[in-house]
Amino acid sequence: xxxxxxxxxxxxxxxxxxxxxxxxxxxxRVRFRSLEGRVPVAKxxxxxxxxxxxxxxxxxxAAVAKQLEVRAAEGGAMKPQTSVAQVAPNKPVAADYAPTTxxxxxxxxxxxxxxGTALRPVAADRRARVKFYAIYFSAGWCPxxxxxxxxxxxxxxxxxxxxxxxxxxxxxxxxxxxxxxxYMRDDRMARPAVRWDAIKGFGEINHYAGSGIPxxxxxxxxxxxxxxxxxxxxxVGPDQVLDDAWKILxxxxxxxxxxxxx
Numbered sequence: 001x002x003x004x005x006x007x008x009x010x011x012x013x014x015x016x017x018x019x020x021x022x023x024x025x026x027x028x029r030v031r032f033r034s035l036e037g038r039v040p041v042a043k044x045x046x047x048x049x050x051x052x053x054x055x056x057x058x059x060x061x062a063a064v065a066k067q068l069e070v071r072a073a074e075g076g077a078m079k080p081q082t083s084v085a086q087v088a089p090n091k092p093v094a095a096d097y098a099p100t101t102x103x104x105x106x107x108x109x110x111x112x113x114x115x116g117t118a119l120r121p122v123a124a125d126r127r128a129r130v131k132f133y134a135i136y137f138s139a140g141w142c143p144x145x146x147x148x149x150x151x152x153x154x155x156x157x158x159x160x161x162x163x164x165x166x167x168x169x170x171x172x173x174x175x176x177x178x179x180x181x182x183y184m185r186d187d188r189m190a191r192p193a194v195r196w197d198a199i200k201g202f203g204e205i206n207h208y209a210g211s212g213i214p215x216x217x218x219x220x221x222x223x224x225x226x227x228x229x230x231x232x233x234x235x236v237g238p239d240q241v242l243d244d245a246w247k248i249l250x251x252x253x254x255x256x257x258x259x260x261x262x
């Protein structure tokens with residue numbers, strides 16, 4: 001495939017290993033040697049691998065829940081009444097803070113972050129200085145997502161250290177709150193994410209999603225798209241968006257130098 005269009009076909013023997021670079025509804029976008037193309041998911045063992053990964057995640061979540069029950073019993077405390085994957089109750093945010101930008105208003109009340117073995121709400125003023133948002137669509141069952149996330153976690157920390165005006169907003173494509181929790185925990189995703197039960201009906205955020213994952217979309221505080229993993233019918237990948245983000249942030253800093261405290 002070139003520029004999103006099919007330019008030819010290649011016959012492959014059964015058992016040929018392909019590098020999956022994105023997942024669409026019924027297609028897997030793949031790389032084979034120097035070629036990039038797509039194959040029907042049903043013609044591969046991808047679904048079996050996904051099911052195996054999902055079963056592993058569920059087993060790990062169940063093990064964590066069991067550990068919590070044992071600890072509670074040993075400490076004489078009441079048995080937990082909620083699942084390990086349940087979001088902790090909302091807590092009041094700063095009373096003197098009101099969202100002012102399009103993205104702040106859109107995300108109000110929805111972000112959570114990993115805190116120990118639970119996902120807890122993020123105070124609204126946590127995002128008060130943010131000018132750029134990297135909306136990240138991914139899932140724990142998606143191998144290309146896990147590969148990108150491993151590096152993204154480290155890059156995110158470096159970007160935030162230099163540019164506090166930047167924030168990442170993971171949007172889960174996992175199949176349950178337990179899978180989302182396990183994914184965030186195992187991949188050290190400590191940054192704010194959209195609450196799992198708010199995603200399905202969250203059209204304002206979902207309209208940024210492309211046809212496959214991993215998908216990274218950089219937007220400004222008013223929701224304008226600055227860089228996207230999907231461009232003109234072609235998948236360029238999240239790494240390209242990260243490269244663009246560094247350039248955009250450097251340009252922003254040149255125009256808006258940080259004021260050093262005396």
